[in-house]
Amino acid sequence: MLETIYKRRSIRAFHPDPVPEATLRELIRAAMHAPSAGDERPWQFVIVDDRELLRRVPTVHPYASMVPTAPVAILVCGDLKLETHEGFWVQDCSAAVQNLLLAVTAHGLGAVWLGVHPRRDRVEGLRKLLGLPDHVVPLALVPIGKPAEEPAPEDRFEPEKIHRNGW
Amino acid sequence: MLETIYKRRSIRAFHPDPVPEATLRELIRAAMHAPSAGDERPWQFVIVDDRELLRRVPTVHPYASMVPTAPVAILVCGDLKLETHEGFWVQDCSAAVQNLLLAVTAHGLGAVWLGVHPRRDRVEGLRKLLGLPDHVVPLALVPIGKPAEEPAPEDRFEPEKIHRNGW
Numbered sequence: 001m002l003e004t005i006y007k008r009r010s011i012r013a014f015h016p017d018p019v020p021e022a023t024l025r026e027l028i029r030a031a032m033h034a035p036s037a038g039d040e041r042p043w044q045f046v047i048v049d050d051r052e053l054l055r056r057v058p059t060v061h062p063y064a065s066m067v068p069t070a071p072v073a074i075l076v077c078g079d080l081k082l083e084t085h086e087g088f089w090v091q092d093c094s095a096a097v098q099n100l101l102l103a104v105t106a107h108g109l110g111a112v113w114l115g116v117h118p119r120r121d122r123v124e125g126l127r128k129l130l131g132l133p134d135h136v137v138p139l140a141l142v143p144i145g146k147p148a149e150e151p152a153p154e155d156r157f158e159p160e161k162i163h164r165n166g167w
Numbered sequence: 168m169l170e171t172i173y174k175r176r177s178i179r180a181f182h183p184d185p186v187p188e189a190t191l192r193e194l195i196r197a198a199m200h201a202p203s204a205g206d207e208r209p210w211q212f213v214i215v216d217d218r219e220l221l222r223r224v225p226t227v228h229p230y231a232s233m234v235p236t237a238p239v240a241i242l243v244c245g246d247l248k249l250e251t252h253e254g255f256w257v258q259d260c261s262a263a264v265q266n267l268l269l270a271v272t273a274h275g276l277g278a279v280w281l282g283v284h285p286r287r288d289r290v291e292g293l294r295k296l297l298g299l300p301d302h303v304v305p306l307a308l309v310p311i312g313k314p315a316e317e318p319a320p321e322d323r324f325e326p327e328k329i330h331r332n333g334w
Contacts, residue, residue, distance in 0.1 A: 043328060
């Protein structure tokens with residue numbers, strides 16, 4: 001488990017091999033096991049594997065140039081109608097994204113977290129592209145595939161950011 | 168890895184045994200390996216194991232009654248001075264909290280994510296209790312200890328929340 005946490009790196013180059021349907025389901029299952037405020041589970045997931053849609057994503061997101069090269073992407077959204085604890089959907093959905101990325105790594109695949117909300121142009125662009133209703137807010141787009149790059153593990157421990165019983 | 172994701176449950180009852188210092192460090196190391204927008208790593212961690220401070224936490228957080236029974240708690244904060252991509256610190260720090268919870272589970276310990284931000288009273292109460300500067304925003308308080316309860320695993324898969332190439 002801890003090895004998976006340390007092994008996970010952002011992957012932006014993919015082989016075109018498709019991700020099996022059963023694997024996609026397992027990735028989303030892992031995402032859905034994130035904790036959420038009062039167990040509200042305010043998430044929705046959009047699997048995007050239509051080549052034309054993937055090709056158009058970079059027209060609505062400035063850092064998504066690799067998306068058309070990925071076999072599939074998963075858009076993690078917050079559903080404001082499901083939010084029973086106001087103000088916590090972003091945290092809930094972010095925990096789900098992190099579970100998704102770790103499950104991707106555990107499956108030997110690669111992915112990158114492309115931030116969407118709170119950038120209004122990205123939110124509106126993806127909403128229009130995918131026909132999302134107004135109460136569904138795209139939080140993060142995660143292209144997924146067999147990695148075509150292998151970034152070295154990195155030590156990110158910063159002890160100066162640890163405090164004790166106060167500041 | 169996937170087993171850890173499914174095994175993780177919110178734990179609100181603890182044995183008083185202390186969590187070894189090396190373990191605390193490993194838990195925070197795992198949290199620090201979360202992805203963040205542009206690798207900004209806008210987090211700060213406050214370890215709280217002073218009994219008097221733990222005893223006072225429920226006076227500033229309405230769902231923290233178990234905190235005084237935990238040997239230790241970690242407060243995950245966002246440092247607005249470290250945020251280089253405006254608006255993404257909550258997502259970054261939430262991914263760090265999720266890594267922390269998974270590392271807790273992997274170590275055979277238990278924890279619960281107590282939401283702080285964006286509830287102003289909880290933010291200000293914890294800021295005052297711990298002397299946090301204005302640019303440091305407490306996001307989540309995570310009491311940690313040896314579990315004194317063992318909730319059964321739960322199936323949280325909701326296929327109706329999966330969509331394909333649009334809504």
